[in-house]
Amino acid sequence: MNSDIRKLLEDVQSGAVSVDDALLKIKMSPFEDIGYAKVDLHRRVRQGAAEVIYGAGKTPEQIAGIIESMCRHGQSRILITRMNEEAAEFVAKTTSLDYRKDAKVGIVGGFPEPDGIGKIVIATGGTSDIPVAEEAALTAEILGSKVVRLYDVGVSGVHRLLAHMDLIMEASVVIAIAGMEGALASVVGGLADCPVIAVPTSVGYGASFGGISALLSMLNSCASGVSVVNIDNGFGAGFLANRINHMEVKK
Amino acid sequence: MNSDIRKLLEDVQSGAVSVDDALLKIKMSPFEDIGYAKVDLHRRVRQGAAEVIYGAGKTPEQIAGIIESMCRHGQSRILITRMNEEAAEFVAKTTSLDYRKDAKVGIVGGFPEPDGIGKIVIATGGTSDIPVAEEAALTAEILGSKVVRLYDVGVSGVHRLLAHMDLIMEASVVIAIAGMEGALASVVGGLADCPVIAVPTSVGYGASFGGISALLSMLNSCASGVSVVNIDNGFGAGFLANRINHMEVKK
């Protein structure tokens, strides 16, 4: 963007553009021209391998339209989250779609080679948490991370988790996903020495209150290095884990 | 009590008491005379070794008065919970009082020999939970149970708990006491094969909401065999644990 402004200034200097026209241009488009569009541009460059569509509340036709538009603009990998079966079937008519029913995730363009600094371990308390876990896993994978799945290691049988402690110790990021009492995050947080992202799920009944119990539990984790995302937000956890897993690329 | 009614009936049979007088007596005091007082009497017999005074909201003078009255009626062991220092100092002037400042518990008459079916293990997540734990421990001890203290074994360092797994395995009852995320109850519940009583504490800050987070966590425990008492209710947990620990005595 700097080059755009520089060009404009050079044009003013050379007389090719009048002061008034330059002023107008600067004023009318402060963001596209002066630098804030870089945010979006930068993002596209940075995340590169994949664009994301949030499928909830969109019609099959809308989703298909967005995909088509993205492909036309050269996007090679697309992740669609919260995509229902009906939408998947509709899209699959015209696009090569890899649909994961369990996670409600659709993938266009396949997965890239992982290029992060390590592995992301995704642990769940129970088998009912797997849909959220898969949303996280597929998100991280399409963005370029290697993912290790460690499902059904809830703390009511803590030996199951401990039996895989080497995985925890080797991870660059751990995503701990659990409903009910959400204690997994604390136990994992106490074992791991990498960042731990906790995802409460709405799994449970009665006093689980749709995930509030797990959410509060995770926010109160007595272990350091744990942070929390919204209930059932597998995508957010996968996105953040991948970002952390690509930290060394930055500078 | 049966004997009171029997006596009355015999008096009716013998003519010593008229039908009307008997009827009046039965009607006017249905509980003391006819059987419900047995509840209280039975309790005193059953719990025998100790009477309990809930100290909160009572003046030092009131507490001293109740103690004196109990002693006059032959009560040899008394437990006072939620007793502040001022009350303890006042009572100690006239009674031999064993006051535990940390637990805010006063004891008159000392502890009996334990006669339960096993040991009660009391585990806490952190050191801040110890006052509640001591209230539970002293309650169980004065009622006749052997107590093993296992403090500061929170799940953010799960190896601390696992290092004492033999104690957990040998317990007849485990009381799991924790604030913040309250995950201790689930982990202990998964390790123990005896009844586990979970006590949420108001330890924590922010989203711990004065114990709500721990409470919800414990209610949602994915481990079987766990039940929960009120926030900070060490007395209730100790009382119930002792009751379970004397199960075989019953029949």
Next chain:
Amino acid sequence: MNSDIRKLLEDVQSGAVSVDDALLKIKMSPFEDIGYAKVDLHRRVRQGAAEVIYGAGKTPEQIAGIIESMCRHGQSRILITRMNEEAAEFVAKTTSLDYRKDAKVGIVGGFPEPDGIGKIVIATGGTSDIPVAEEAALTAEILGSKVVRLYDVGVSGVHRLLAHMDLIMEASVVIAIAGMEGALASVVGGLADCPVIAVPTSVGYGASFGGISALLSMLNSCASGVSVVNIDNGFGAGFLANRINHMEVKK
């Protein structure tokens, strides 16, 4: 398990296994080999008569598959909770299933002879609480407890409960199940001298808030000896009651 380690150490002593191989073996499988698997083994032995399947969120095919697998491994009694009619019909095609529609419970292999130390009394406040009560009752029965049902004895007609006070007095454990204001737990807790397990139910409307009102009421019970499980958690109450009812077996 000790024998496994002993064998390994003897092999080291005899030179049959090298130090490095032994070290690797100990490190790589700390739980299966060194003792934590005993937890699960112990459990199977201890609870012996029945294995439990949580049916919610499982397809009829999955439930049938788990049952088949369990039977293949010699499991003779199986309890399936939260099992819907569709699953029951599917399972019944290939397995002899005793399905209780009201409680949403399926039973394979029938009930054992009760061998606990006493009777478990299950009291409900109303008739709408019966499904939860039956889940508790069938759980306790298949695990080997004798159960006495005392339904519809809510506190708005306290004489109904008092009319059965002998049952309450004779129980080894009482399970008090109620929705709405959940007052049953307190009244029962004041009458009984055995452990009381309170189960709030989601029965009610308006300010019952899906069981929160009953839950809070039970947690605040002014009666000693009462503890609480999750809303509608009949299984948890039945499991814990049976555990307490087998206390004397332990040592």
Next chain:
Amino acid sequence: MNSDIRKLLEDVQSGAVSVDDALLKIKMSPFEDIGYAKVDLHRRVRQGAAEVIYGAGKTPEQIAGIIESMCRHGQSRILITRMNEEAAEFVAKTTSLDYRKDAKVGIVGGFPEPDGIGKIVIATGGTSDIPVAEEAALTAEILGSKVVRLYDVGVSGVHRLLAHMDLIMEASVVIAIAGMEGALASVVGGLADCPVIAVPTSVGYGASFGGISALLSMLNSCASGVSVVNIDNGFGAGFLANRINHMEVKK
């Protein structure tokens, strides 16, 4: 008030007042002149014996000033609720004040002869509920009701309540006051055949949440004939009970 309007209309009829002036007068003071002030006048007449001052948030000087002003206007009986000791001492300097420290209630002018249709029974779950109960009792008494106190009859010892069942049966209104789980309202509601007013109190700790637990419990009461007032609102309950207790006077 009718006479005011009548006078105005007569003046219009006689020509003493013009139509425009009459119109203006009617329009400008619709309530004082046309009838709504009768509400307050009626009230003073109706409740006659006592005026009420809500003492919370008022300085001793303000309270004393209001009392003085009321007396000057011929008020012979005054009830001051939520009056702290400091205010009581200040007022007592100049007025003959009957101050009840426990209930934080001050009374000027003493109590009238009770003239209601029956007795109001005020029952409390515990001794800690007594301040609220006394606020209710004194309110009802100064308004002209006979009150029977039945304190510390909580449902964890239901025989204590049942022992006084005749009182409950004879009451014209029962006020049931309890904190913690608030079950007293349901039990009393099941026994009484008169209106029952339930008052939740903020007595308790942990999951009592300052009276919320008792409040919800009472709102969900499975007994018919029970209604609820605000937490700790002894005055409101006493006022309403007295109103019901004077029902026959109305027509």
Next chain:
Amino acid sequence: MNSDIRKLLEDVQSGAVSVDDALLKIKMSPFEDIGYAKVDLHRRVRQGAAEVIYGAGKTPEQIAGIIESMCRHGQSRILITRMNEEAAEFVAKTTSLDYRKDAKVGIVGGFPEPDGIGKIVIATGGTSDIPVAEEAALTAEILGSKVVRLYDVGVSGVHRLLAHMDLIMEASVVIAIAGMEGALASVVGGLADCPVIAVPTSVGYGASFGGISALLSMLNSCASGVSVVNIDNGFGAGFLANRINHMEVKK
């Protein structure tokens, strides 16, 4: 009941019954025989004109069965609340049923002549509150009260309410029913000088939270003489209002 005990005592006196047999009889059936059953009997006598069936959660067959059983025992008037159309159609096949679809109320046996001490005014804030209001109205009517309906007089157009102030002033009881902000109860409470029963309804959206907003509003009413029942509990309000409306009958 007194006569039962008197008979027993006379039999003991005469020798017709032994002391042991009498003792057993007294102990085994403390409530049916000694007096608590009088509660229920008394109720039937007292409320006489109608028995109530809570239809929610009951099948059409169950409701029909209960009605038939009641009729067989001589019950001439029956009120069924929360009765859905399917149940009404089923019952109507065999019984003469007056079904009010709006209120989900069914009536068998018609309404008695009103015999209360005055009129019950039922006011609603909007038209959406009418189903709850009708449940209250029909309940009070079948129990013997005269009811005046004053619907859609919400406080956002306070003149609509004031236009009917004479009705409010003449009422023996007012039931104020409103959802959303529930302010009607306070305004009515300020106008009326009789007991006011407030019924919050679940009408509204967003921050009405299913009736919580109206409930809290009503509990906090700054007007004296107002008490509250559960959200949508028209029956409870009608029942209580009728009870108050028959106060003078009692003594």
Next chain:
Amino acid sequence: MNSDIRKLLEDVQSGAVSVDDALLKIKMSPFEDIGYAKVDLHRRVRQGAAEVIYGAGKTPEQIAGIIESMCRHGQSRILITRMNEEAAEFVAKTTSLDYRKDAKVGIVGGFPEPDGIGKIVIATGGTSDIPVAEEAALTAEILGSKVVRLYDVGVSGVHRLLAHMDLIMEASVVIAIAGMEGALASVVGGLADCPVIAVPTSVGYGASFGGISALLSMLNSCASGVSVVNIDNGFGAGFLANRINHMEVKK
């Protein structure tokens, strides 16, 4: 209305109406006759262009009936909110209806020329908030305001909002509509120097709790000049914005 009273007074003056009859008439209809109906009349005059029907909970027949009645009384513009498709189809049979499916809004009589003092800018955080925004926009438009739509300018891409800052600066009122974290209101509130009306929406999942999160966020806005209406209350925001936008007309 004044003329009605004036007429009555003139009749009294002339002797055509007696004082008693006039008194009765004034007393019996204090609001219709004496001035409070002016509130409603005034409203009709003031808002003139449109009458509003709240469609939720009304049958298609009821809505059609109200429309017909309004038209018969000369109402030329009608807005129907929360109108479902079924109702729209029914009404369209007999009335020329402009139905906006997205906003669930029906319009009869078309839009007037805008005559407010400026433009109302309606900004939304995302595309899912558009239905609420359209309800607000159409409400303001039918009442006579010019509306500028600025959709999908949520704060996670704050440059999108800033790119339109001139619109914000020129607005006479801004309506900020957002779900999830509701931060849009604060950012807009900081940029605008006109009144800002914040509308939380129920858009989101998990810890958005049906709009509570956005609601709280907006109430806590650190920007001055922001006020809040109920969750999803597009109508209320549009109505209020239009009222503010016609301020200068008043005096």
Next chain:
Amino acid sequence: MNSDIRKLLEDVQSGAVSVDDALLKIKMSPFEDIGYAKVDLHRRVRQGAAEVIYGAGKTPEQIAGIIESMCRHGQSRILITRMNEEAAEFVAKTTSLDYRKDAKVGIVGGFPEPDGIGKIVIATGGTSDIPVAEEAALTAEILGSKVVRLYDVGVSGVHRLLAHMDLIMEASVVIAIAGMEGALASVVGGLADCPVIAVPTSVGYGASFGGISALLSMLNSCASGVSVVNIDNGFGAGFLANRINHMEVKK
């Protein structure tokens, strides 16, 4: 600001500033130089008469320092909200301060002549709401609005409010302030035809929950034209009311 950029561009055109320096300058200070600072400048110009200091959490020394600094920069009127007495005394040593103890508001420089389009009416439910009302009133007054105070007109005595209906009808904005059940906002909203700003207060006890009850009530107001600010936020209401009251000045 345009002139700053124009100057820079002219300097580039003339060669007085190099392209690189201009680029740096534009990039380094996008807001001060390019236009967003205008927001703040505009504000100062617009609100002119007064600057506001939020006193909560600031030491007396800090407040005095800010006042001194403002005065040095030519600010002639300053409003300090949430200012405690200690701070007022400290400031009064060096500045001429008009301190209103009740409202916790300090004023420097006195009040301007009101220049709004009409009068702001501030109504409160009770006398305890007055501190919040005064904060609102003084805020509006120092910003240039005429304020009419209408205190203690709560809906439990609705005639008090109606007696002042002319004031309500004449207002350009009404601020309705109430705690407890907050019904005042709805009643006022139904009477007024101008914007109504509702302010819930934390006045009350028990189920008022520190203002939540009033807040919910106001959000659910069934009257159109009502919006809500944070609990006890008198300043926010006064600020917004003044802004609306100066609407016509804008264009």
Next chain:
Amino acid sequence: MNSDIRKLLEDVQSGAVSVDDALLKIKMSPFEDIGYAKVDLHRRVRQGAAEVIYGAGKTPEQIAGIIESMCRHGQSRILITRMNEEAAEFVAKTTSLDYRKDAKVGIVGGFPEPDGIGKIVIATGGTSDIPVAEEAALTAEILGSKVVRLYDVGVSGVHRLLAHMDLIMEASVVIAIAGMEGALASVVGGLADCPVIAVPTSVGYGASFGGISALLSMLNSCASGVSVVNIDNGFGAGFLANRINHMEVKK
């Protein structure tokens, strides 16, 4: 630790230790000896520069004792959080303590050279959030991170934040700290392309509910890459940010 087991095995091999003794040793101390202590050891090595003491709830004497003990064991840097002034003064008598009163943080041994992969930017919404921010900053600094402070950039003046966008763009981690509506996290999350850790603070009043409003807002952030820690948990955020900022060191 491996060397300890290896030594033991070698001793078994050589016959220096018997199989039984080795078995006992392995069994009695499964964690210290067999590998889980590595967690703690590893941590100390990993975080190296500093040990942390949570000061809340500890007496000055306890804190001083722990510091002394740590120093004796060779710990050169110590961070004490939530340390009150009294404790600081006590500790300062015997230890060279750098106490930051605002953040309630004490530092022993000074700060190390930063060695992370980039800079941590800590942004706050207001000045009241600074104590939490400083706790985060000092935590990250003593653990070896470079921190840039960006205080008082709340979204109600979004230009303040945007003026520092280069800092945001350059950060390796951003910590966004805000109370009230917590919108800062979303705006920052939309601008940054690094991990963002959101910290809700208890700053605010009324509907901020002690930080709940900010917490919910942050959990619902519509920006990707944002996660949340507990209310006021500056330490947790600083600890996690530092961990992420040292990611590249790991492998």
